[in-house]
Structure formats: C-alpha cells, structure tokens
Amino acid sequence: MSTYVIxxxxxxxxxxxxxxxxxxxxxxxxxxxxxxxxxxxxxxxxIALMTAIGMFKASGGLDMLSGIISPLTDLLGxxxxxxxxxxxxxxxxxxxLAVFESILTEVSPDSYAGRVASVVIGSTETTFYTIAxxxxxxxxxxxxxxxxxSLTADFTGFILSALTVRLFLH
Amino acid sequence: xxxxxxxxxxxxxxxxxxxxxxMDQVCDAALxxxxxxxxLFLYLLGGMCMWGGLMRIAEKAGITxxxxxxxxxxxxxxxxxxxxxxxxxxxxxxxITANLLGLGNAATPLGLEAMRRLELEERPGNTTSRNMIMFxxxxxxxxxxxxTTAASLRIRHGSAAPMEILPCVLITSACALAAxxxxxxxxxxxxxxxxxx
Numbered sequence: 482m483s484t485y486v487i488x489x490x491x492x493x494x495x496x497x498x499x500x501x502x503x504x505x506x507x508x509x510x511x512x513x514x515x516x517x518x519x520x521x522x523x524x525x526x527x528i529a530l531m532t533a534i535g536m537f538k539a540s541g542g543l544d545m546l547s548g549i550i551s552p553l554t555d556l557l558g559x560x561x562x563x564x565x566x567x568x569x570x571x572x573x574x575x576x577x578l579a580v581f582e583s584i585l586t587e588v589s590p591d592s593y594a595g596r597v598a599s600v601v602i603g604s605t606e607t608t609f610y611t612i613a614x615x616x617x618x619x620x621x622x623x624x625x626x627x628x629x630x631s632l633t634a635d636f637t638g639f640i641l642s643a644l645t646v647r648l649f650l651h
Numbered sequence: 652x653x654x655x656x657x658x659x660x661x662x663x664x665x666x667x668x669x670x671x672x673x674m675d676q677v678c679d680a681a682l683x684x685x686x687x688x689x690x691l692f693l694y695l696l697g698g699m700c701m702w703g704g705l706m707r708i709a710e711k712a713g714i715t716x717x718x719x720x721x722x723x724x725x726x727x728x729x730x731x732x733x734x735x736x737x738x739x740x741x742x743x744x745x746x747i748t749a750n751l752l753g754l755g756n757a758a759t760p761l762g763l764e765a766m767r768r769l770e771l772e773e774r775p776g777n778t779t780s781r782n783m784i785m786f787x788x789x790x791x792x793x794x795x796x797x798x799t800t801a802a803s804l805r806i807r808h809g810s811a812a813p814m815e816i817l818p819c820v821l822i823t824s825a826c827a828l829a830a831x832x833x834x835x836x837x838x839x840x841x842x843x844x845x846x847x848x
Contacts, residue, residue: 486752494709501712512707513700516760519767520696528688533660535684539676542667581804590810596819599805603798603820604827608791612653614695615787616779618763619770623778624653626838630784631791634831638792641826645819 519618526617530609534572543568559643560594562587566601567639571608571632578602596650600642605635695759702760706745715741718748729789729832730782739768743786753795762790781839788835792828796821 498505537543547564554564562584570577584598608631616624668677709715722744723735733740742765749758765786773780798820805813 487754487757490752490754490757491705494705494712494714497714498708498712503708503711505708508707508711509704511704513704516699516703516764517696519703519763520692520699523695523763524688524692527692528685529657531688531691532681532684533657533664535680535687536664536668536677537660539673539680540664540667541671541673542663545667545671578800578804581801585804585808590805590808591812595805595808595810596816599798599801599816600819600823602804603795603801603816604793604823606791606793609656611791612787614759615762615766615790616653616783618766619775619783621770621775621777621779621783622653624787625779625784625842626835627779627784627787628653628656630788630831630835630838633834634788634792634827637830638823638827641823642819645822646816649818650815 522619523614523617526613530613534609538569538573538576557640557643558647559639560597562594563598563601563643566598570601570605571635572610574607574610577607593646593651596646597642600646601639604642605638608632608635695763698756699760699763702757703764706742706761706764709745710738710741715745718744722747729785733769733782734772737768737772739765739772742768746790747794750790750794751796753797753799755795758790762786784835784839785832788831789828792831793824794828795824 495505498508543565546568547561551561551564554561554567559567566577566580566584569580581598581602585595588595590596590599608628612624612627612631616622616627664677664680668674706715719735719741726740726743726747727735730740730743742761746758746761746765749755749761766783769780769783769786773782775783798816801816801820802813805816
C-alpha cells in the first residue's frame with residue numbers, strides 16, 4: 482500500500498499538469514535548476530552539526546546521561562529501556578532507529594517498553610537535524626526560541642507516549 | 652543558542668570520551684562525520700531538485716492553490732501576517748501535505764523551498780522571523796498520520812498487532828505539536844513585550 486503513495490502522488494501532478502496544458506518538462510527542469518543553488522547553502526551547517534553530533538554519539542555521553550536522569554524518568558513512569566531513545570531522538574534519526582531496533586530485540590514489541598518506544602518513534606522528529614537543515618538554507622543565524630519550542634514539543638511527546646500507552650494499551 | 656549547542660556538544664564529547672575511554676571512536680567521528688554530511692547533502696540535492704521541479708509543475712497546474720484553500724482556515728491562525736496567496740504559503744501547504752501522507756523524503760525538500768521563500772518574502776535578515784519558527788516547530792513535531800516506520804519494525808520483530816499504537820501516536824503527536832506551537836507563540840509575545848519596554 483505505502484509503495485503506491487509516492488508514484489501516485491507524482492503521477493497525479495503530471496496528469497493534472499498535462500490537462501492544464503503546462504509545459505511539464507520545461508517547468509520541471511526550471512524548478513530543479515533553482516533548487517541546485519539553494520541546496521549548496523545547506524552544506525556548511527550540515528558539516529558543522531553532523532561533526533558535533535557524530536562526536537557526541539561516539540563519546541558514550543548518552544549512556545552516562547541515561548544513568549543520571551533515570552530517577553527522574555522513573556517518577557514520570559517513562560520506561561528505563563526507552564531513555565537512550567528519548568535522548569538520541571532529537572539529534573539523530575538513524576541513531577534513533579538503531580536504538581529502537583535494539584530495544585525491540587531486547588524486549589517484545591508488545592511489552593510496555595516496546596510500545597512506548599514505538600509511539601516515541603512514530604510521534605517525534607529529529608529536531609536538531611531539521612533545525613540545522615531548515616535554517617541552513619537561509620541567512621538566519623539567530624534562531625531565537627526555535628530550539629526551545631521544538632524541544633518542548635519533543636518533551637511533551639515523550640511524556641505523552643508513556644501516558645497514552647498506559648491509558649489505552651495496558 | 653545554536654552556537655552554544657554546537658560548542659557544548661563538541662566539548663562534552665571530549666570529556667565523555669575521556670571518561671568512558673571511547674576516544675578512538677570520537678577521533679574517528681571527528682574526522683569522518685564531514686564525509687557523512689556530504690553524503691547526506693548529495694541525497695538532499697537530488698531530492699530538492701526533483702521535488703523543486705514537481706513543485707513548479709504543481710504550481711503552474713493550480714494544484715498548490717487548491718491545497719492552499721484547503722489549509723487556509725487552519726493555518727491562518729498559526730502563520731500571522733503571512734501573505735496567504737504568496738509562494739511561501741503554497742510551499743508550506745505542499746510540505747504539510749507530504750508530511751501528512753508520510754512522505755518524509757518529499758517533505759524535507761518542500762520544507763526547504765518554503766524556508767527559502769519565507770526568507771524572500773519576510774526578509775528577516777540575521778534573526779529568524781516568527782513565521783519561520785512556527786514552520787520549523789511544525790516540522791520538528793511530527794504530523795504524520797500513519798507511523799509506517801514504527802509499524803514495519805514492529806512487524807519485523809513479531810508484534811501481534813503492529814498498528815495498535817496508532818491512537819497513542821495520533822494523540823501524542825497532536826499534543827506535542829500543540830505544546831510546541833503554543834510555547835513558540837508565548838515566547839514570541841514575551842520577547843516582543845520586553846522589546847517594547
């Protein structure tokens with residue numbers, strides 16, 4: 482089913498374009514050409530942020546932080562197995578998937594921790610990556626409260642993941 | 652803030668790396684992450700050209716106008732002062748459509764197009780505009796309707812009901828998005844009030 486969405490989406494744009502007598506090939510290449518220059522704007526900030534994220538992930542800092550904050554998350558009813566996932570989720574999408582994968586290997590996907598981890602993956606995004614890439618294409622360097630507000634959304638997501646699983650599935 | 656986070660992450664990784672004895676990996680990451688960044692950039696470059704081209708066809712064919720009309724009643728409360736008939740708003744609607752359909756690969760290039768057009772229309776200079784923050788929060792809080800990635804990994808690990816998490820995901824995403832947007836609106840009005848004083 483999900484393999485149909487993108488081809489149908491693109492196909493619909495094409496069919497409607499032809500019906501409306503749009504120069505589809507010419508417009509496509511014009512639009513693509515404009516995006517090339519814009520894309521190069523992202524590269525410098527991508528290199529900076531990915532170096533910082535890569536070094537931090539490799540340092541084992543996440544495991545140490547998990548140990549430090551586990552008393553707090555116990556209080557909120559957030560499963561211990563999911564703490565590394567919550568910590569890595571905002572900074573690395575592929576890292577979060579790897580942690581999710583290892584959680585599902587250790588516990589059943591239908592256990593409490595397995596379900597909470599699934600909801601976390603399904604309902605949050607890679608905040609720092611998104612901010613780095615989205616602002617990277619602009620000349621904006623002062624992002625004001627963009628990070629604080631996005632992390633508020635992430636934190637709400639983590640708490641609610643545990644809460645909704647307890648309410649509806651346990 | 653991005654300055655502090657950038658510096659803090661690197662400084663902390665040196666400290667944690669020393670404490671945990673992982674310095675080999677930290678050194679490796681310091682040297683090789685830039686190559687990963689270029690890989691990701693190439694991936695994005697292809698996606699941006701492809702979806703930038705499709706976006707152009709969709710605009711000329713009036714598809715984006717139809718989508719804008721659909722989202723206008725809801726989004727005009729979030730994006731204050733933005734031209735609802737302008738190019739930035741059309742790109743925002745395309746990005747939201749892609750997000751709702753779970754097309755992450757399309758959503759990022761379309762979102763970048765929206766940021767570029769927001770900068771052209773609002774000319775914020777060095778400091779982000781309010782609408783840029785709203786749009787970024789909208790994208791950092793996931794608005795996907797169907798959690799396909801989570802479900803497919805659950806299937807692979809033998810879940811009895813891979814989609815049972817759906818109601819939890821929808822409620823959690825909606826609350827997270829609401830919390831993100833209202834905190835952004837609140838912080839914006841606080842900083843404006845401070846400026847007036």
